[in-house]
Amino acid sequence: MTGGTGGGAAEPVGNGEPAGSDSMRAFGEVLKAFRKRAGLSREEFAPHVHYSVPTVASVEQGRRFPPADLVDRAEETLDAFGALRGAARHLSRQPGLASWFRQWARLEAEAVTLYTYECRLIPGLLQTEAYARTLFTNQLPPLGDEQIEAQLAARLDRQRLLYERPNTAYSFILEEHLFLRRTGGVEITRALIDHVLEVADRRNVELQIMPLVREAHAGLDGPIQALETQDHRWLAYCEGQESGQFVTDRKVVSTLQMRYARMRSQALTMDDSVSLLRQMRGATA
Structure with missing residues (x-):
């Protein structure tokens, strides 16, 4: 299955299976810290960002690149002082690509x-x-x-x-x-x-x-x-x-x-x- 690359379609997988980057794991920890500071469980937090509980968990664990709208909604919901948007700007977009x-x-x-x-x-x-x-x-x-x-x-x-x-x-x-x-x-x-x-x-x-x-x-x-x-x-x-x-x-x-x-x-x-x-x-x- 081709890479979703310019030439192909889907990002290559198999030996090139993606893994979370350090920046994604760091962002996940920041998000989790602000969520807990707000006293919200994942189940309570997920509706606020319009994503499922498994998606929130994947982001917090650094396995999924956080969508821009999730970052924006989390920033507003958690009153994160701009920290989440700032951390998101330094995320590597490479995970998910072979x-x-x-x-x-x-x-x-x-x-x-x-x-x-x-x-x-x-x-x-x-x-x-x-x-x-x-x-x-x-x-x-x-x-x-x-x-x-x-x-x-x-x-x-x-x-x-x-x-x-x-x-x-x-x-x-x-x-x-x-x-x-x-x-x-x-x-x-x-x-x-x-x-x-x-x-x-x-x-x-x-x-x-x-x-x-x-x-x-x-x-x-x-x-x-x-x-x-x-x-x-x-x-x-x-x-x-x-x-x-x-x-x-x-x-x-x-x-x-x-x-x-x-x-x-x-x-x-x-x-x-x-x-x-x-x-x-x-x-x-």
Whole structure:
């Protein structure tokens, strides 16, 4: 299952199973201390932050990255003098990402251009929560509930890039069959298409669909991720079943850029891609 990375969809798991960071454990201890200071049990506190008791427990134990709205509600509920918001600013966002993907994730967060071609599943940046949860639920070997929640939190947290970096140019080329597979069922697919259409409407996002029938295809060697750094260097990333390869060799990066450029001419135009998605959305009704 791919990483939910630029090129793939779901953060890689298996050997790269995430573990809580020191900063997450420290935040959890601070949250627990303020909760106890307020005289609230987890069961009493959970409704105030609109999250379940198991989620609160996972955050306090440093196993789950705290969602921003949980931090804000906890700050207000516990009258924490700004301590929780301050601690949250120093949290590492790496837990939930496989070890081999973390270097790329750091670069991705500062890229000025990001290219993604995917033929296996919807890229992580475009997934809905329900679609991502389906991928994690079906992961082999099976993941525990806490592992699923940690990876899901990391996946959704990465998606902030699309909204927090409006000056980054995003390009996605997706195979048509990714939507026709109906991963998770009809309802999840319909919601997924709606979400992808919404993202595609953003000014800094280009979305193209590679049709099922295409006699010439430059991407037959697999997914491609490439990005341009702030100092205008190009780097790439390729991912397999249980590993990822960070590519810095200029010749290899150039080859991947060449293939991606050819695919942009082979895929449907942006307008035609949106039209096709709308047709597929109607077909799932």
